[in-house]
């Protein structure tokens with residue numbers, strides 16, 4: 211299975227909650243624009259702590275909503291937090307079929323960036339989905355920071371992901387991947403926002419503290435530089451150092467499974 215670089219401990223779970231808050235409004239728009247209200251089974255792929263699963267259920271009210279994640283810890287946390295109205299299963303979503311059944315709707319938020327072969331994954335999802343199923347995708351297209359520490363963070367995390375065959379700004383290549391897939395795109399757009407740097411620094415600080423222990427990161431990156439970066443992100447997150455905003459574009463795609 212692929213490697214998820216950002217961990218699944220309590221710190222990672224808290225970060226996913228903050229991530230969910232940061233992207234809730236734009237995800238809600240995607241669900242409303244491309245989803246099928248009242249559909250049968252809806253699956254949230256790489257659901258983490260279940261925040262995107264809950265949003266999917268709240269916006270579209272499917273008959274059944276299931277979150278699938280490779281991490282047993284995240285699935286246990288999602289079950290604890292979101293109660294019996296939602297289902298959660300441990301599953302590597304690069305593999306079809308899915309344990310919960312054949313979904314009519316699939317949501318993928320911030321997952322393809324962690325998976326090495328987008329084309330193969332889109333093929334697996336087509337195999338796992340019902341005929342005529344809808345796939346909604348939300349992935350990072352670009353991150354541009356005014357502050358050099360944030361810019362350096364993005365450069366390092368992109369290198370780390372690249373080492374594992376992953377792409378930080380995978381959203382930029384999604385249209386090409388979809389064109390060669392079993393999915394027909396019906397809506398594809400960039401959603402661009404300026405996000406306050408303290409919020410982004412808070413999100414990245416949790417990640418940095420996790421991935422700096424990664425074997426490749428330890429071997430390749432300078433420890434003193436990572437210490438300095440961690441301190442800079444702490445100051446930015448606390449509002450002690452002005453850092454402006456981060457220009458963030460995400461690619462949102464609505465696609466239907468070709469029959």
Ligand SMILES: C[S@@+](CC[C@H](N)C(=O)[O-])C[C@H]1O[C@@H](n2cnc3c(N)ncnc32)[C@H](O)[C@@H]1O
Pocket residue numbers: 211212213214218226229230255256257258259261262278279280281284301302303304318319320321324
């Ligand atoms: C950045 S989190 C996104 C969580 C959620 N989709 C959200 O937006 O709030 C990525 C999630 O994908 C999961 N993941 C990574 N690779 C996976 C795989 N092959 N199968 C299932 N889950 C995977 C990770 O465990 C993690 O929970």
